[in-house]
Amino acid sequence: MPKLLEIKNVKKSYGKKEAVKGISFEVGEGEIFALIGPNGAGKTTTLRMISTLIEINDGQILLGDIDVKKNPAKARELLTYLPDEAGAYKNMTGINYLKFMAELCTNSAEEQKKSVDYAVSVCSSLGDAIYDKIKTYSKGMMRKLLIARAVMTRPKLAILDEPTSGLDIINGLEVRNFIKSLTETGMSVLLSSHNMLEIDYVSDRVAIIDKGIIYAIGTPKELKEKYEAQNLEEVFVKCVKEVEGSREE
């Protein structure tokens, strides 16, 4: 699989606090890659660095052949970012929000219309609610609208921070199924989650991250086999223990 995104020994500190302590991984084209780890592991920090919101202190991020630090504007043309717990302009209707964002993210009326049409089809489960003001939306509706926004321009890389957190079983499943279907269009997805169980089914590969360090990378199957674990949660516990143990020696 040709690689789209390459993270090389990236570090980030907030003041004195080291949030990301030199991590490396790659995301292939059309791949769904998940960063999994508990709260405060450094997932959001990593995703924000890739999406050009915050600067890296050290290392390199390559998106295709673009150095993200040197040419953030160019990188922004290839990626979209969905912040965790994000909202939208509350006084707009869903459809107008999609139109507004499409106008900002595309360069022609034709592209804009194509994007909006695609987005509407993506969140078709909203039904007529798409014509309602966003302030009337439930959490699940909001998340669907925002995911539709994130993928509507069919970026090379969609970065989704905790796309399923806080959703009920049905909405969570719906969102996960949708993400899974995205790769058919050749889009790469980089997502994060603190819920390690639900991510198993969605992702092609996962990286286990905690305290700003990546402990293991692989397909869920590989990792479960390697650590002789039933599920990714167990993998997390075992691999963190293993690495910490080898450190103490």
Added chain:
Amino acid sequence: MKNKFFVIFKKELKDLITVQTLFPLVLIFVLFYFLGNMMPSLISDDTVTIQSEQTDQSGQTSEVEITVSKNSMIGFIDYDKSELSDYIYVNLPTRGITPIIPKSSNPEEAMTELETYNLNGEEIKIQSLIVIPEGLDAKLRAGEYVSIDAYSSIDSFGLTSMIAGASAQTAIGSINSVLTRELFDLYGGDPSIDINYINYPVYSNDYTYLNSKTEKVNATMVLSYVSSQTMFIPIIIMLILMMASQMIAGSIVNEKTDKTLETLMTAPMNRMSVLLAKVLAAAIYAIIYAVVFSISNNNFMGSMAGGDIYPEGFAATLETFGITFNITTLAIVGVQLFLSVLCGLAISLLIGMMIEDIKSLQAYLIPIIFAVMIPYFLSMFLDINTLPLIAKILVYAIPFTHTYTAFTNIFVQNYTLLIFGAIYQAIFVAILLTVAVRIFNSDKLFTLGQIMKKKPGKKNGSFSIGKWRIG
């Protein structure tokens, strides 16, 4: 029951008494303390010692040194040189008025001279002059009313200048009461004499001296006309700044809490457009507001004035003085107003970038509102140009001050200060916007707020933002 009431009561009190809520109180106290201490020295008593003749009971005159207030001095020209005019001159000090005789006996020249009058080597400013006409003595003895020319000079349009403007009137009043005693002796018991005449034998002919020109018009009327036309400027600045600041800071903070800002900043577009669009939209709103307010205010003031309270030829008189509310002056003040609004928006923009939630926004905007109010109160009570140098620099460092003083500076033809003010405001805006753009293009927007939250002891209530302090 009672206990639970106190549990909640204590929590509510604690919530209310925080740094954020106490800060404005402290500021108010300091401001008014400062004003209170400064006002007396500026308005009333600055005293000087002068030589004066005094007549004792035996009729002997002698030179004595007395201490009088600078504000009590008034120019005094005597064309009559009679017993009664002398009597006025000698007795005015008993009414708290110190007549000063200028070298020139031409009133207009005398006004210029008195502007920078040299009293025992100290330069003082005397703003009023009365001219005793020839024949005063004769007319009074014939039971006729006498008109006395009273000159007042206007050198600013603050509240204190009204006090100075009134002092020629005060002098006329004093002359009347001085004369009453004498006339009572003269006409006492004469049934044909009108009691009103004894009380008010003289009346004033008012002249105003402004920008080296003299016109036959009452100074208080000129001042009140100008203040009725310009009063709305400070009010409008306050209103606009409060609203526009709130709007722009709020729009940034809202985008932060909803994380729509992150979405915008990762969109393939120029980040500057986001900032400029916000600033410009708020500025346009503010200007529309200003225009509507000014028009309504003018209508309101016009209806209050009723149109006919000013004498015929008043407009022409103002024109002679250079006081015209024409397109040019309005345009200059408009530009000033716009610059002020931009200053306020730039500051608010920075505040909006640095704080995390809309709740603390109000508290952070309070310092701006105070920066707007301090020069407003000062310009209401005194002429900022007469402040001591340090205070003057401090007050003029507040960019909004220049807009408050714009009309005055135009009317007293102080163009240097006007231009300097505009340049200063432009530089101020440019610097702040540059800083804002810097922050916007760096990742400070997303890291700064968090860092301050994480610091031990520095909770939301603190006023320090990273290295900066607001207020």
